[in-house]
Amino acid sequence: MATDPRALIDQAPMSRFQWGVVATMVGLNALDGFDVLSISFAANGIREEWQLGPSGLGLVLSMELIGMAVGSLFLGGIADRIGRRATILSCLVLMTIGMLGAASAANVEILSGWRVLTGLGIGGMLAATNAAVAEAANAQRRSLAVVLMAAGYPVGTIVGGSISGLLLVHFDWRAVFVFGAICSLLFIPLVLWRAPESIAFLMHKRPPNALERINATLARMGHPPVDALPPVTDTPKRKVPLVALFSPQLSRATILLTLAYLMHIMTFYFIVKWIPPIVKDMGFPPPEAAGVLVWASVGGASGSLVLGLLTGNIRLLALTIVAMLLSTGLVILFGQGQSDLAGLSMVAAAAGFATNAGVVGLYALIAQSFPTSVRASATGFVIGVGRGGSALAPALAGFLFAAGYQLQTVAIMMGLGSIVAAGALLAMRGWKPPEAG
CATH class of the missing domain: 1.20.1250.20 (MFS general substrate transporter like domains)
Known part of the structure; x- marks a missing residue:
């Protein structure tokens, strides 16, 4: 053979x-x-x-x-x-x-x-x-x-x-x-x-x-x-890939991973897009506000690496769920404000660490959840819907601020996206892809 x-x-x-x-x-x-x-x-x-x-x-x-x-x-x-x-x-x-x-x-x-x-x-x-x-x-x-x-x-x-x-x-x-x-x-x-x-x-x-x-x-x-x-x-199917993603074998993973990515990326983009204006509104000059965003990116890179190292000993699904739960808590903590720039930078880095770990965990889950025949289509669909929805995150936060809500309330509301995402991933437990790929 x-x-x-x-x-x-x-x-x-x-x-x-x-x-x-x-x-x-x-x-x-x-x-x-x-x-x-x-x-x-x-x-x-x-x-x-x-x-x-x-x-x-x-x-x-x-x-x-x-x-x-x-x-x-x-x-x-x-x-x-x-x-x-x-x-x-x-x-x-x-x-x-x-x-x-x-x-x-x-x-x-x-x-x-x-x-x-x-x-x-x-x-x-x-x-x-x-x-x-x-x-x-x-x-x-x-x-x-x-x-x-x-x-x-x-x-x-x-x-x-x-x-x-x-x-x-x-x-x-x-x-x-x-x-x-x-x-x-x-x-x-x-x-x-x-x-x-x-x-x-x-x-x-x-x-x-x-x-x-x-x-x-x-x-x-x-x-x-x-x-x-x-x-x-695996005989090639006549269905176009996007239709195949909603076949009985794949629809559960497609729907749950798309929901998880969409909701978590809303929380992620709230942090990425709103850190500079939020920090500036706290009284810090624009260059220092941009520096806080750099610390969030440093935290994000660290979160990716730490999650990668842990995948050898802890199940990826569990790691990603934990990262999302931490994201909610740290985004809410960021919304409480800090008395000095060093404190803001530390909280921003921690929030970047957790939110980015959740994002890269989702990428890995997508890669292992779909067969070769539709893997890129699945990645594109999940990320495309998520990124399309993520464009609403900065606008939604801006609308909430304009409506008179304070930072603490907006951070709580935007942080809830990661909670919903964690719930969607919990529903993935026990599911196995129909084909190793």
């Missing part, structure tokens, strides 16, 4: 090449993190040059979220049809063009259009990289690999924010987007060199040269070639 290369990868130790693929995906997610917040780094310059009011600036800030939602929903499905690698490369092209376009925009309408295009690439990128990193790792390290990939996001915001600060000292806001375009462009040869198409995808699709490509990747991983591929056991 022919050896199944997927089983070989699952059972063998991780090779240096496989960790290299994981590292490439970490870098791609860091690029996503920078590209998402690049508009925030450039916001003050944009507002001053075009004399934008709060509503106009808010519209520009929301554009990439719309693109990200659409990109996650539709490009995730494309990654299940044309491959993870091809989708990643296509998204890098979109992001490069979008960032260059933003740097050359002559007015706010053109800039908004380029941000939507950039968001399309960012949304599709996460769906594809989540699937690619899960399929490059062995069974023992799969959750850790996905968590490490997700940890790239806050790292990208920290590094990208620091470099943007240096650029803005010498250049105008357009330099932020030029820098992002250069980084996106440089990742294209890196992906071509270090990230072959996943073996799991080739096994599922069986293109004419599947055996040659699989053996080439196995050799790079340090495994012997296989003489033939085992028979196809």
Whole structure:
């Protein structure tokens, strides 16, 4: 009987090449993190040059979220049809063009259009990289690999924010987007060199040269070639992937994980978007308020790494639920305010730690809960719906503030999203995916 290369990868130790693929995906997610917040780094310059009011600036800030939602929903499905690698490369092209376009925009309408295009690439990128990193790792390290990939996001915001600060000292806001375009462009040869198409995808699709490509990747991983591929056991379905996600076998996971991601990301984006104005309203100058957000990102990166290390000894589902419960408590604590900047920074870092740990835990749960045939589609659907809903979080908090609610009350209400998410994950207990993937 022919050896199944997927089983070989699952059972063998991780090779240096496989960790290299994981590292490439970490870098791609860091690029996503920078590209998402690049508009925030450039916001003050944009507002001053075009004399934008709060509503106009808010519209520009929301554009990439719309693109990200659409990109996650539709490009995730494309990654299940044309491959993870091809989708990643296509998204890098979109992001490069979008960032260059933003740097050359002559007015706010053109800039908004380029941000939507950039968001399309960012949304599709996460769906594809989540699937690619899960399929490059062995069974023992799969959750850790996905968590490490997700940890790239806050790292990208920290590094990208620091470099943007240096650029803005010498250049105008357009330099932020030029820098992002250069980084996106440089990742294209890196992906071509270090990230072959996943073996799991080739096994599922069986293109004419599947055996040659699989053996080439196995050799790079340090495994012997296989003489033939085992028979196809999962007959391709005629249903489009999004419909397949709501089949009797998958609907429970799709609905519960989508609800969990949507509600938790509302809490997450409340913290990410509202820390600077909240801290400024407490009487601290804007640069120090931005510094508190950096500490939240540092906490987020730490939360990703700690959750990843714990996945070897504690069940991922339990870890993610605990992180979400902690998120609610720490967001509420942040809402109580602190007497000094150091106290605010510590609470923000702790809140970032818990909220980001919950997000990356969800990414890992998505990767292990769906079979290869729909993994990228599932990731795209869950994240697309969640990111689309997350665009409401800053607006909802703003509406509550405008209605006269104090920070303490708003923080309690926004923190409840993570409680609902934890409840959705509790309902996942005992469920197993229909196919290992």
